Amino acid sequence: MTVTIRDVAKLAGVAPSTVSRVIANNPRISDSTKKKVRQAMDYLGYHPNINARSLAARSTQALGLVMPSSANKAFQNPFFPEVIRGISTKAHEKGFALYISTGMNEEEIFDGVVEMVQGRRVDGIILLSTSMDDKIVEYLYVSHFPFTVVGKPYKYEDKISHVDNDNYRAAGELTKHLIDLGHERIAFIGGSLNLVMTTDRLLGYEKALRNAEIPFREDYIFHEEFLKEGGSGAVEALMALEEPPTAFVVMDDLMALGVLGTLSEKGVSVPDDVSVVSFNNVMLAELSTPPLTSVDINIFQLGYKAADCLLDSIENENKPPERIIIPHKIINRMSSAPYKKK
C-alpha cells in the first residue's frame, strides 16, 4: 500500500541507496539519475517515512517547545502565539517541525520533556518559560541535550544558550520615561518573583529611581500572580495609600489592561490622573483604551533567534553557549502623560 524507497528504486531502475541519496540531494549522484529518480517519485507519489528516517539517521528534524503549565493563566497570554510564530518561521526555513509539550502541572511537563528527549522525538528543545530552580533546565543541562531558553535561566546563566531582552535596561528606561514626565511616585506591579524576568525589571526600576534620587518605597511594590485578577488587588491597595502613586509600571500588557480597568472603576482617569506603562507591546496594547505605552520586546525575534541558536547547536555539537539580547523599544502611546500637580 505505502510506496517505499524500494518501489521508487525499482521503477527508476536504481538501488534504494541511490534513491536515498537523491532525497538527501547528494552531490555525488549524476543529474541524469536524479532526474530519473525524481520522476519515479512523483509518479508514485512517494513521500519519505519520517519515522524510518529518524530511526536510521538518529535525527528527527523536529524541535520541542515547552510551554508553561496549561493550568496556568499565563498560557492565555498572546505572548505565546507570537514567540511560536518566530520559532516556527526559523524552523520552517530549516525544514524542522515543531513538537509541543504541555501538561497540567510541573511534573507532567517534566515527564513530557523526558519523553521527548529519551524517546528521541526531537533534536532539541526550546523552553518558553523558566523559573528559579527549574528542574527541566537542570535535567537538560546534565543530559547535554541541545536546548535554548527564552528568557534568562536562573542557574548556569553563562553555560546555557538563551535569548532574552535586557530587562534591566528596559525597565530602567521605562521608569525614566515616567520620571522625565515629572512623576515621582511610581508604583511597580510585577508578576511572580519566581520569574527571573520580574527580578530583572524590578532592579531596573530601582536603578532608575536611584539615578533620579527618588527614594525607593517598599509599599509601592506589588507582586501578583500574572494576570490573576489582572492586578486589581494591587491597584486597590496602592490607590488607598496616603500618598497614592501617580504612575504604574506594569509587567505585562494584559495585566496593564486589568489595571486600566480597575482604575477606571475607581474613577481614576488615565493618563490625566495617573500614567500606566507596561511591557510586551502585544496587539492589545494598541487596541486598549487608552492605548498603552509599552516596551516592545520584539517577541517574534525572541522566538526566531531562539530557534536559530538552537538549530546551530544541533548542527554543531560543540557550539559554546550563547546569550542573545534582543533589542527593545518603548512605544509611546496615550497611557502615559506629564505629571500634573493637583
Added chain:
Amino acid sequence: MTVTIRDVAKLAGVAPSTVSRVIANNPRISDSTKKKVRQAMDYLGYHPNINARSLAARSTQALGLVMPSSANKAFQNPFFPEVIRGISTKAHEKGFALYISTGMNEEEIFDGVVEMVQGRRVDGIILLSTSMDDKIVEYLYVSHFPFTVVGKPYKYEDKISHVDNDNYRAAGELTKHLIDLGHERIAFIGGSLNLVMTTDRLLGYEKALRNAEIPFREDYIFHEEFLKEGGSGAVEALMALEEPPTAFVVMDDLMALGVLGTLSEKGVSVPDDVSVVSFNNVMLAELSTPPLTSVDINIFQLGYKAADCLLDSIENENKPPERIIIPHKIINRMSSAPYKKK
C-alpha cells in the same frame, strides 16, 4: 550508549519480545516477569525509542495541529492558546503528543499537512481554522486520513467530523439581548466572509432582527479583516451615518477592544451612548474597560472535544463522522445597557 529493549531483556533474563509486551502491558505476561522487567527498565533508565515504535507499529501517538497562516493576524488571537490547552488536555489523557504545523502562507501550510500525513508523523489532524474552499479539507477528506475541524467545514459538512458552536443561535441570542435592552439600530461588525463562522453569525443576527420586526439595514453591516485596524474603519463609517447605530455586535473580543477604543476616541461612551457586545469571552473581555458582554463559546471545550472525537476515529476507523455542538452562554458585563432615548 542508548539503552535499548535488548539491554533490558538481557538484564532481566528474558527475550526482547517479552520486554516489548511488558511495555504494552500485555496481560499474557506473568506478574512476576513484569516486575522483573520493570526493575531492569528502571535500573537502566530505559525509555522506548518512539521512532522505532512508530515505524514498527505504524502509529505515532501524536496529533497534528494546523493553525492559520502565521502571517495572519489571527494567529495572535488568544483563542489559539486556549483551544490548544483543551486539545492538549485530552491528548495528554490518552498519551498523545502534539505536532504543530505552521507556515507563512496557504501553500506552505498545505505542504506541511501533506508531510505530516504521508510522512506518518501523526495519526490524525485537527484543523484549528478553516475557510471556504479549503484545500486541506479536500486533501484530508479524499485521503481518508483521520481529522477533525474546529468550526464548521464549508463542504462535506455532514461527512466530516467537526466541533463547533451553534453560532447561528448564539448570534441570535446576543442580538436579542440588545433588542431586549431596547436597541433597534444594531450594527454588525464581522470578520472575513470567507469564514463560515461569520456567515452563521450574520444569519443569526438577521434572524433576531426579523423576529423583532426590525428592518435589516445593509449599511449596518461591516466585514473587516479580523483584527486589522481593530474594526476602527467600520466604527468611523457607522458613527458617521445619519442614523448611527446604538449597539454593535462584534465578531470577536479583540476586535471589540478596538471598537471600544475607537468609540472612546470619538467621545462616544460605552454603554451610556452605545452598547458593544462580542464573542469568545477570552480573558481580556473581563479586563477591558468597560468589561465586555461576550458570548462564552467555551473554547477549551471546543479543543477538548475535537481531540476526543479525533482520538475516537483513530481508534475506530469506521466511526461515522460526527458533529459536536459546544454550548455557549452570554456573559453579561458592563458594555451593554438599556437603550436611552436622546
Added chain:
DNA sequence: ATGAAAGCGCTAACAC
C-alpha cells in the same frame, strides 16, 4: 506464558 525471527522504511558504511 515466553522466545525466535522477520520485518517496519530508511540511512550509511563499505564496496566496486
Added chain:
DNA sequence: GTGTTAGCGCTTTCAT
C-alpha cells in the same frame, strides 16, 4: 557515481 548490506530499536506473527 552507484550497488550491497547491515543495522536503527521496536512490534508482531508464529512457534512452543
